[in-house]
Amino acid sequence: MSIGNYGISREIMKDTPYNIIPLHHRPELMNQCCKLLNSEWRRSEKARLISLSSSCDKFPTSLVLLDNDKVIGHCKISLIPSIDDCCVIESFMISRDNRSQGLGSILLRGVEQYVAKRGIKQILLTTRDQEGFYRKNGYSISEPLNLYKLMDYMNSINESDKEKQINLIKNIIIEKTNERRKELKTQQNNAFSGAPPPPPLPNLIEKKRQYESPYTYMCKKLS
Ligand SMILES: CC(C)(COP(=O)(O)OP(=O)(O)OC[C@H]1O[C@@H](n2cnc3c(N)ncnc32)[C@H](O)[C@@H]1OP(=O)(O)O)[C@@H](O)C(=O)NCCC(=O)NCCS
Numbered sequence: 001m002s003i004g005n006y007g008i009s010r011e012i013m014k015d016t017p018y019n020i021i022p023l024h025h026r027p028e029l030m031n032q033c034c035k036l037l038n039s040e041w042r043r044s045e046k047a048r049l050i051s052l053s054s055s056c057d058k059f060p061t062s063l064v065l066l067d068n069d070k071v072i073g074h075c076k077i078s079l080i081p082s083i084d085d086c087c088v089i090e091s092f093m094i095s096r097d098n099r100s101q102g103l104g105s106i107l108l109r110g111v112e113q114y115v116a117k118r119g120i121k122q123i124l125l126t127t128r129d130q131e132g133f134y135r136k137n138g139y140s141i142s143e144p145l146n147l148y149k150l151m152d153y154m155n156s157i158n159e160s161d162k163e164k165q166i167n168l169i170k171n172i173i174i175e176k177t178n179e180r181r182k183e184l185k186t187q188q189n190n191a192f193s194g195a196p197p198p199p200p201l202p203n204l205i206e207k208k209r210q211y212e213s214p215y216t217y218m219c220k221k222l223s
Pocket residue numbers: 040091092093094095098099100101102103104105106126127128129130131132133136
């Protein structure tokens with residue numbers, strides 16, 4: 001198997017114009033990448049660029065899928081402070097025009113090879129509605145991240161590392177909160193759109209839904 005610069009096998013993109021690279025190695029692509037992400041998850045450009053510019057050779061790293069010089073896919077990889085040899089992936093996407101051609105699987109394979117080369121043994125993620133895609137790629141349902149372990153970890157590290165980790169966690173929480181706000185707003189707008197409301201659900205189901213997390217937690221152990 002021939003291995004490219006970043007530990008990603010050339011085989012998965014053989015005879016294609018595609019390439020997977022860390023975004024910070026091509027900073028001129030930052031704005032393109034920002035637009036791509038905002039086409040799926042609307043967020044202020046400034047906040048998005050700040051988040052993208054944290055990409056570095058040590059994690060967090062944004063990997064992008066390129067079609068020649070066009071950014072058509074993205075994945076952010078971060079370490080999980082409380083769990084050794086483990087990373088979390090987020091903002092994983094393929095541009096609308098390029099979906100259903102196997103490119104999501106190619107990018108995911110590239111991400112797995114990239115992190116495995118850097119000693120990572122397990123990938124975790126949360127998803128709202130793409131469970132099927134990840135299952136096809138060998139991921140299975142897992143437990144939510146253990147917050148108690150996280151607290152133990154936070155108590156054990158020095159102040160400057162603590163600040164970095166707090167900022168990382170803050171960004172994840174802000175991103176998830178904004179997503180949830182947007183979704184609630186869309187639901188409210190739909191409620192006032194004049195369309196007849198759906199029939200009420202039986203009480204029990206409705207109650208259960210209130211407490212269920214909308215996210216599915218998934219993981220894959222890398223061999
Ligand atoms: C999820 C996403 C990355 C998939 O990318 P893609 O390039 O369309 O996926 P692929 O073509 O590589 O699909 C691989 C396989 O998964 C299947 N698949 C893709 N999405 C699926 C879904 N939501 N449910 C079930 N199967 C799915 C495909 O049918 C294909 O199956 P096959 O190998 O039997 O043909 C893309 O749809 C996307 O960017 N969505 C919007 C952003 C998003 O939701 N990201 C996930 C955040 S957790």
